[in-house]
Amino acid sequence: xxxxQIRPATSADFDAMWTIFTAHIxxxxxYPFEPEASREAAQAYWFAPGVTSCVSVLGERVLGMxxxxxxxxxxxxxxxxxxxxxxxxxxxxxVGRLLGEHCIEEARRQGYLAMQFNYIVSTxxxxxxxxxxxxxxxxxxxxxxxxxxRLGYVDAYVMYQLLQDPDHWPTADA
Amino acid sequence: xxxxQIRPATSADFDAMWTIFTAHIxxxxxYPFEPEASREAAQAYWFAPGVTSCVSVLGERVLGMxxxxxxxxxxxxxxxxxxxxxxxxxxxxxVGRLLGEHCIEEARRQGYLAMQFNYIVSTxxxxxxxxxxxxxxxxxxxxxxxxxxRLGYVDAYVMYQLLQDPDHWPTADA
Numbered sequence: 099x100x101x102x103q104i105r106p107a108t109s110a111d112f113d114a115m116w117t118i119f120t121a122h123i124x125x126x127x128x129y130p131f132e133p134e135a136s137r138e139a140a141q142a143y144w145f146a147p148g149v150t151s152c153v154s155v156l157g158e159r160v161l162g163m164x165x166x167x168x169x170x171x172x173x174x175x176x177x178x179x180x181x182x183x184x185x186x187x188x189x190x191x192x193v194g195r196l197l198g199e200h201c202i203e204e205a206r207r208q209g210y211l212a213m214q215f216n217y218i219v220s221t222x223x224x225x226x227x228x229x230x231x232x233x234x235x236x237x238x239x240x241x242x243x244x245x246x247x248r249l250g251y252v253d254a255y256v257m258y259q260l261l262q263d264p265d266h267w268p269t270a271d272a
Numbered sequence: 273x274x275x276x277q278i279r280p281a282t283s284a285d286f287d288a289m290w291t292i293f294t295a296h297i298x299x300x301x302x303y304p305f306e307p308e309a310s311r312e313a314a315q316a317y318w319f320a321p322g323v324t325s326c327v328s329v330l331g332e333r334v335l336g337m338x339x340x341x342x343x344x345x346x347x348x349x350x351x352x353x354x355x356x357x358x359x360x361x362x363x364x365x366x367v368g369r370l371l372g373e374h375c376i377e378e379a380r381r382q383g384y385l386a387m388q389f390n391y392i393v394s395t396x397x398x399x400x401x402x403x404x405x406x407x408x409x410x411x412x413x414x415x416x417x418x419x420x421x422r423l424g425y426v427d428a429y430v431m432y433q434l435l436q437d438p439d440h441w442p443t444a445d446a
Contacts, residue, residue: 132346170391172306173419174428211425214414216390217344238412238430240388242438245347251385251441254348256412256430264416267425 102193104200107144107151107163114160115153116140118185126247128222129183143181150208152200154193161188164201169214178210178261182225194225198232202261211267212260219244220253233259276367278374281318281325281337288334289327290314292359300421302396303357317355324382326374328367335362338375343388352384352435356399368399372406376435385441386434393418394427407433 107115119140123131131139144151144165151165162184169179180201184193205213215234218225226236238256246252281289293314297305305313318325318339325339336358343353354375358367379387389408392399400410412430420426 126347130344130346130348135346170304170417172304172309173300173421174304174391174417176419176425177414177417212416214417217348237414240351240411240430240432241434242386242441243344243348243351243388243432245350247347250443251350251438256414258414258417260415264425267416269424 102154102156102161102196104152104154104196107153109145111153111160111163112141112144115144115163115183118160118162118183119143121186122183128219128225130217130244150204152197152204154197154200161185162193162197164197166201166205166208166210168210169216176209176211176267178205178208178213179216180205180213194228195232198228202232206261211262211264212258215255215257217244218255218257219246220255221246221249226255226257229257235259276328276330276335276370278326278328278370281327283319285327285334285337286315286318289318289337289357292334292336292357293317295360296357302393302399304391304418324378326371326378328371328374335359336367336371338371340375340379340382340384342384343390350383350385350441352379352382352387353390354379354387355389368402369406372402376406380435385436385438386432389429389431391418392429392431393420394429395420395423400429400431403431409433 122129123133123135149165149167153163154161164180164182166178166180168175169177182197234257236255237258240254242251243254244252296303297307297309323339323341327337328335338354338356340352340354342349343351356371408431410429411432414428416425417428418426
């Protein structure tokens with residue numbers, strides 16, 4: 099674990115990221131993309147303008163990645179949105195937690211005041227438990243909003259946490 | 273009221289839609305766009321590929337508009353997202369309600385199984401009351417997620433309703 103590093107993703111990482119991405123999409127259990135999602139769609143997802151993407155690496159091997167972007171424009175841009183994927187061959191060893199902690203720290207560093215997940219599949223209990231451990235609460239439940247590959251339509255959660263004490267948030271429209 | 277019609281928006285409607293759009297944005301009370309949002313951003317918002325937009329008109333005058341699009345891709349595309357704007361000079365006469373009813377009917381016609389609003393500003397009580405009347409429930413509360421122009425950071429709601437009886441939803445991944 100101590101040799102795992104997290105750093106900004108570059109285009110040289112994309113082949114490894116694409117392998118992880120397709121494995122997640124194929125499962126149909128956590129992300130909305132259809133299995134036929136293109137490399138271009140994945141590229142846009144991880145490297146669009148305004149997106150910060152980081153990878154966790156062990157030597158040259160990419161173990162997982164996250165991205166941060168504003169969840170809304172303008173009057174909602176103080177809330178970050180984030181997404182995570184861990185390689186199926188690196189699960190259960192704490193990579194998700196390392197990525198989550200790094201992501202929260204990075205969001206704070208970028209000045210975000212809160213972080214929101216729009217669409218955590220309710221049956222993805224490992225993710226729900228991890229995000230609760232890292233300070234998130236379920237603030238919404240979307241009935242049957244995710245078409246799970248094995249389980250059919252299941253609920254999705256909205257999860258959220260404040261990243262800064264609201265008493266010290268910058269004044270709005272000063 | 274009986275002379276108000278609702279029909280698909282065309283590029284010929286855009287000037288009128290832009291006037292309504294800028295009035296809403298200027299208030300800073302309901303939509304995240306900053307006041308300096310461009311015509312191009314508004315055009316993309318109402319006429320992007322995959323978006324259905326309709327206007328309510330009284331003769332040649334545009335009173336308001338809505339758009340429908342999938343709230344997520346792929347495994348979430350059965351849930352519609354919708355947005356509404358009514359001209360400040362046509363408020364309080366039921367245009368919002370007509371648009372809402374039309375939008376729900378149109379979403380059903382397009383085969384959507386549910387509808388979700390991601391970001392209803394909690395202090396926009398007229399909107400919250402209207403959507404409740406039309407069958408929506410508040411399924412989530414996003415703490416301080418909207419930077420209101422007059423009130424500072426206020427909560428936003430996620431609102432949701434099923435559009436079809438889940439017992440009759442098409443089988444997932446048949």
